[in-house]
Amino acid sequence: MFKWPFKFLSIFIISFCVANGYAQQINKAKKLIDFVNPFIGTGGHGHTYPGATMPFGMMQLSPDTRLDGWDGCSGYHYSDEYIYGFSHTHLSGTGVSDYGDVLLMPTNTANFNNGADGKSGYRAHFLHKNETASPGFYKVLLDETNIEVKLTVSERSGIHHYTFPKNSKQIVILDLEHRDKVLSSEIKILSKTEISGHRHSDAWAKDQRLFFNIEFSRPYKNVTFLDDKREGKKVKAAFEFDPSVGNELEIKIAISAVDEAGAKKNLKTEIGDKSFQQVKTEAETAWEKQLKKIEIETQNENQKTIFYTALYHTMIAPNIYQDVDGRYRGMDLQIHQSNDFQNYTVFSLWDTYRAAHPLYTIIEKERTNDFINSLLAKHDEGGILPIWPLAGNYTGCMIGYHAVPVIADAYVKGIRGYDTKKAFEAMKHSAMKDKLGLKSYKEFGFIPVEEESESVSKTLEYAYDDWTIAEMAKAMGKMEDYKIYTERAQYYKNVFDPETKFMRGRFRNTWFAPFDPYEVNFNYTEANSWQYSFYAPQDISGLINLMGGKAAFENQLDELFTAEVETSGRQQVDITGLIGQYAHGNEPSHHMAYLYNFVNKPSKTQEKVHQILNELYQNAPDGISGNEDCGQMSAWYVFSAMGFYPVTPASNQYIIGTPLFESATINLEDRKSFKIEAENLSDKNKYIASVTLNGKPLNRSFIYHSEIMDGGKLVFKMTDKPSTWATKDEEIPKTEITENLIVPAPFIAKGDVAFKNQTEISLGVVSAKTEIFYSLNDSEFKKYNQPFTISEEIILKTYSKKDNAKSAILTTHFYKIDPNLSITLQTEYANQYNGGGKNALIDGIHGANDFRTGTWQGYHDLDLKATINLGSSKEVNTVSVNFLQDQRSWIFYPTEVICSVSENGTDFTELPIKKIEAEKPSEETEIKTIQFEVAKNIQFIKIIAKNLGDLPKEHLGFGGKAWLFVDEIEVK
Known part of the structure; x- marks a missing residue:
């Protein structure tokens, strides 16, 4: 359990133990939950919350210190000084606000104003020195009213424990208007000790439906409602308790997305007559079991805290979204029954497909089946696999169809506890829609700037998603689908500009100009061209070839990490954690440090990974360099600290970086274990001299998923200088597409689409030994050999051809501007x-x-x-x-x-x-x-x-x- 600040106490304890030779023994004796600091990420732009929750639990019982704003997405920010109350749902690390449902606040006055206007209200001042948080538990002293608050939870329910000053008024505010726009709400008085109700709200989820059941440990004396209203959009109640009975009060509460009866059953089943301490102990036991899935050994308790907090953050979402009886609210907002899987919500898929879900395929195999069954249920209920589902709603947020790689990655790893045929058809269904630029993508092989926003990022991410469909098709023996989606997986080539060596927007078949790779604009998703030009994880060999070979690719990577850190264009708050133009605070950059392995330079990967691990993750509130994003920022750390990372989910390969700890053991669900050891490890000895796997030399700079799941031992021998380990061509990882090769579409390299007098047109194509053909005003196509000039309005059509393969035919309308205008x-x-x-x-x-x-x-x-x-x-x-x-x-x-x-x-x-x-x-x-x-x-x-x-x-x-x-x- 951490009580902030703790730095000086930790330093003293470590120093004392080392001096007496007992550091390792004490280190082992402490529970793993003692190394979780829930305040990491609550400052800066981490957007995490410190309150009590269970592993992947439905309830997140946490203090609310901020009502709105981007840095208030989780409801809490470490820089704040006032607590408005304690609500029961929160999002971890997201970039959009929602939740904060059903606020309870102990106070000594029946004032319904929340104090946000700076005037007196029920909010209360607090100090961090009086605040404690650990997995499943939170405690704070509200110094303004001298009320102590303790919180703990089960999966769908929780307990508040309030200690009021003796002889003071004892009032609890229930605020159903708190935070999001209320669609409807109601408080029902069932008895002097029990109430229930609902709160339906509109925020990121446009129609979130939540029900609650509350039990007081003793009868309230009287209750007052705001404007005497028990239902509507501004429902608040003040419950007053008799101080002569005692100064302690417990409130048990459960939530449900189904109905009030479901909330009551959840409370009875999970908590019932259990004491606060019993529920807290059960929560801590559950978290200890979860954290033991990966056990590390290190003398550096600070790094151990960062690691276990990161592992903790990967286990907060997705969230259970069904009652104890298996009922849940689906994407059609109707009630469904789940008998053979547990339903989940909060899938931040644009983030988590990269590392969080691959981590789950190792340590959460059974839960991964539930995740996929949940995604398939959402497809059945709502008509499509979700991109970012939240509380029975499609949020329409982010890009790609990244439920697809989550399913494909699990399938090729042998995780198949779901209807695989239905899953494959659902994946293809997402890929064959016409929305979000897909119509153009399918027709042209890329998305034109003028057709869809974020066209470059969408083209690149669709291409990767399509490759995962192809891989699953191949594994299922569906070779026709394999051909189709392997071809689509190469569409990334159509937004690569061979002149600048960057991924660029194609504007009416020309390149979007003027071009600045530092510029943040709407051709990219939360990024600029620097931060998307290395994204073709399905065909890194192909990307290397486009950039001019390994030496050119390595130089471009070097420039990425040494470029000026400033960006131009529009302000993008997500671009943080910059090393040059590498932006670790946002997900598109997460694989890039590992790309040096693909060009025979693993030592450079080791340098960059070591730097990121040590500089961009800290044991502090501002200890995460960007939004935590439902576990992805933390999953990068968990993987990388162990020594490897999934650059290409669905490839079954993990690319080796550099280990941070002397030892890490992955305890697998089948009781096998995979142990990673690092000999001669130190801050200077960050380079790998050699590696053995199960006692045999491992000369390649990657390992296979099966090698981890079979159990065994991976041993790194470290040194202080770059070595020749895994630098030969046969020792490096490869992801490449060698079958069903496409002919990239031609582009207009020179020529003004709107011109005066005349304009010279030059055509180009990214691939060598490729012919280009063109037609003017529907004339017969002829081979392009040299630039030509036009002086009148025309329709230009072009395509490229190589051997017997052709690209799509592209059409560009050239406009002539009155030369006198x-x-x-x-x-x-x-x-x-x-x-x-x-x-x-x-x-x-x-x-x-x-x-x-x-x-x-x-x-x-x-x-x-x-x-x-x-x-x-x-x-x-x-x-x-x-x-x-x-x-x-x-x-x-x-x-x-x-x-x-x-x-x-x-x-x-x-x-x-x-x-x-x-x-x-x-x-x-x-x-x-x-x-x-x-x-x-x-x-x-x-x-x-x-x-x-x-x-x-x-x-x-x-x-x-x-x-x-x-x-x-x-x-x-």
Whole structure:
């Protein structure tokens, strides 16, 4: 159990033990739960919570110190000084807020104000020195009221234990309005010691349904309801207890997503008449059993704490989402019965498919079957495998269809306690949809920027997901499917620019420009090109070849880790933990340090992994370099500290890095164990001199899943200098696609899609010895040999061919801008929303509803000021300008649009100003055309569109600045 701060006490104990030769004995004598510090990740951007929960439990009973904001996603932040109360559901390490259901708060006044306005209320001040947390237990002293709070849990239920000051008022607030938008809620009084009710809410999960049952250890004296309401959207109650009976009060509570009867049954079954201490002991026993799945030995208790806290964090989610009788609420929000598997929710799959789920295939085989059965049930109930399911809801968050690699990885590892045929069909169903860019992806072999946001990241991650389908198809003997999905797995090649050696957006078959690999824009998901250009884990050999071979690939990796740490473009809070442009705080980077093994340089992997382990994980509240993300940040640490990592889930390979501990033992479910030992290990001796597996030399820099699951011993001999271990070609890992090879689609290497006078067009393709064919305005295709020039509007069609294989046919519309027409911009647009460049507003190409597709020109906290020169005096009837509104994305209409016209460029006449109610709240994404009547001869037109500036108070981003998006100024 940790009581923060503990650093000086730990240092004293370690020093004393070492001096007396007893460090190792004491180290072994302590329980593993004593090495878990739940406060790690509660500061910075870790977004974890310190409260009590069970392994993969449904209840997370924890203090709430923050009501909103990105760093309040878990409800708690270490920098806060006030506790609003103790709610029963929390998310661990997510980047979006939800939960915080059913808040209870002991106090001494029946004040329903939560104190968030800074005025008196039921919130209370606390100090971290009076706060304690350990697995399954939390305690704090509310110093403002001198009330001690202790919390513990079972899987679906928990106990609050309050100790009030003697002779003080004893009041407990039940607040059902706390945090998320309430859809409906109710408190039912069943007796003086029992209440029940529900809270249905709208947040990340748009329709979360939760029911509760509460038992007080003694009768309340009286109860007061806010506005005398027991049901509705603002339901709060104050229960007062008689202080003469005693100063201690216990509250037992259970939750259910099914109904109040389910909550009551959960409470009776799990806790019943058990004491607080009994429930706490059971929770601690459960956690001790969980943590013993991996046992490490080290003299460094600080690192041991980091490791076991990381292992603890991998075991918090996914969460059980069914009652003790097997009933649960499905993705159709109906009640279902599970008899042969346990249903789970909270699958942060974009994060956890990378390492957390592969970790579960080693230490949670049976639970992995439950996870997959849960995903398949969600497919049956909701119509598709989920991407990020939460409390019976599809959140629509993140990209890819990463339930697919979770299933495929388990299948190829022999974990098959589910309907494998149904699983495979569900995987293909996800891959064959037309949503989220998949229609273009299937048709062209990549997603164009203008068709879908985050097009590069989606293309890359779909390609990996497809490879895992192919691997499962091959294992099942489905060779036709294997061919289809192996081909799709190579689509990553279509977004690789051979000139810059980066993954780039393809904008109307040209490369998105101007290009800056440091720029964070909507071609990528929470990243820039640096952080996605090494993502082809299914075909690393192919990626190495694209980059010019092993030496070039190694140099590019070196530059990744030594590049400037600043990013450009839009602010992205998820890009943290930077070493150069390697961003350990966000998942797309997690495999990159291990890629040196693939180019015969394992010592560089050892250097980088050692650095990340020691610098980016600390025994401190701000000890995780980014959002913990439901176990993925911690799973990287758990794997890497043991000495290996799953770079390519579904390959059955783990790439060796460098061990952090003298010994680590994985205790497998079949009672076998796999032991890892490191001889001659020290901070300087981070390099591997040699390795043995079960007493025999292991010269390759990877191990197989079966070698772990068969049990045995892996021994590292360490040294202080890079060695020649595993540096030969036959000793390095490979993931490569050698069958069903595709012909990458050609691209327009040079040429303006919207041009004046003429433009020269050059075509290119990423693969060598590949022919390109093109057609102009549906003429017969001919072979491309050299650049050609066009001077009129045309339709260009191209495809590439190699041997008997062909790429998709791509079509690009080239627009000719009136050569006499010009535009001067007096204000600067943001490059990531350049719309096509300086002529974007007069190029004849109109923006679509999705601002991320690159067709709009964006101005952040700036007015649009533009002057158009028609080239000569002309009769103009109307001038129109288009603006986009997407308030959820901070894009607002202008408050007013001013148009002035002139014949000589000096004397301007201002037309009637067009005013817009830009602040008016709207959930709709809309395009508004503002038109001015002119009806005179003019040559010059000035357009000024006033940016809203400060976001409205009711907006989620209040305190920030608005965006103004404009496209196409038309003159008729």
